[in-house]
Amino acid sequence: MKLFYAETINPRKACAVARYLNVPIDYVHVDLGKGENRTPEYLAVNPNGKVPAFEDGDLKLWEANAIMCYLARAAESDLWPGDARQIEVIRWLSWNSEHFTRHAGSLYFQNIVKPALGFGEPDEAAVKEATGFVRRFGAVLNDHLRGRKYLVGDALTVADFAVAASLPYAAKAKIPVEEFPEIMRWHARLNELPAWREPFPKQQTQAA
Numbered sequence: 001m002k003l004f005y006a007e008t009i010n011p012r013k014a015c016a017v018a019r020y021l022n023v024p025i026d027y028v029h030v031d032l033g034k035g036e037n038r039t040p041e042y043l044a045v046n047p048n049g050k051v052p053a054f055e056d057g058d059l060k061l062w063e064a065n066a067i068m069c070y071l072a073r074a075a076e077s078d079l080w081p082g083d084a085r086q087i088e089v090i091r092w093l094s095w096n097s098e099h100f101t102r103h104a105g106s107l108y109f110q111n112i113v114k115p116a117l118g119f120g121e122p123d124e125a126a127v128k129e130a131t132g133f134v135r136r137f138g139a140v141l142n143d144h145l146r147g148r149k150y151l152v153g154d155a156l157t158v159a160d161f162a163v164a165a166s167l168p169y170a171a172k173a174k175i176p177v178e179e180f181p182e183i184m185r186w187h188a189r190l191n192e193l194p195a196w197r198e199p200f201p202k203q204q205t206q207a208a
């Protein structure tokens with residue numbers, strides 16, 4: 001199995017699950033700054049030119065959520081539960097892509113990616129809009145987490161890894177999550193996991 005990644009928000013989810021499950025995997029680092037995600041070889045793995053991407057034999061898979069679910073299913077882990085909880089996990093994965101991390105991800109782009117890649121100053125209107133949406137959907141997440149250990153049932157699932165994806169970057173990306181005590185408490189619990197705190201591999205190969 002091969003996992004193509006960069007040390008950024010979306011690959012972080014797949015790397016965290018791979019580390020959590022202790023999956024024997026060949027990590028291939030893709031240097032986005034050098035355009036290694038746009039080479040013909042890489043586009044043959046992920047035609048979107050994005051990381052993460054994954055290979056298992058003839059299977060080529062992209063989208064971090066799908067890769068997390070694949071790894072969990074292959075390991076027969078309850079991170080991707082086989083029962084009715086699956087519906088709840090899909091609910092949170094969908095909600096997160098459409099609402100919470102969609103807007104937290106905008107702040108990640110405006111406040112972290114743009115300065116890092118020299119794309120200019122953050123767009124104030126985009127920051128204001130995304131901050132408003134994070135507050136609105138963050139309130140939904142905060143309410144749901146009250147009295148709960150994890151998002152779905154009593155156990156960790158891929159939904160926790162997906163919905164928390166932006167939180168390690170919150171301070172630098174100016175994502176206003178410190179306003180939400182339940183989100184902070186839940187994320188502190190995730191931070192107890194070495195796989196969440198330090199998801200990226202020390203050993204890797206370079207993309208061609």
Ligand SMILES: N[C@@H](CCC(=O)N[C@@H](CS)C(=O)NCC(=O)O)C(=O)O
Pocket residue numbers: 008009010011032037049050051052062063064065
């Ligand atoms: N929906 C995709 C998003 C992947 C994505 O946007 N990855 C970013 C890094 S976090 C990327 O590859 N950016 C490079 C580019 O767009 O050129 C997923 O969840 O896997």
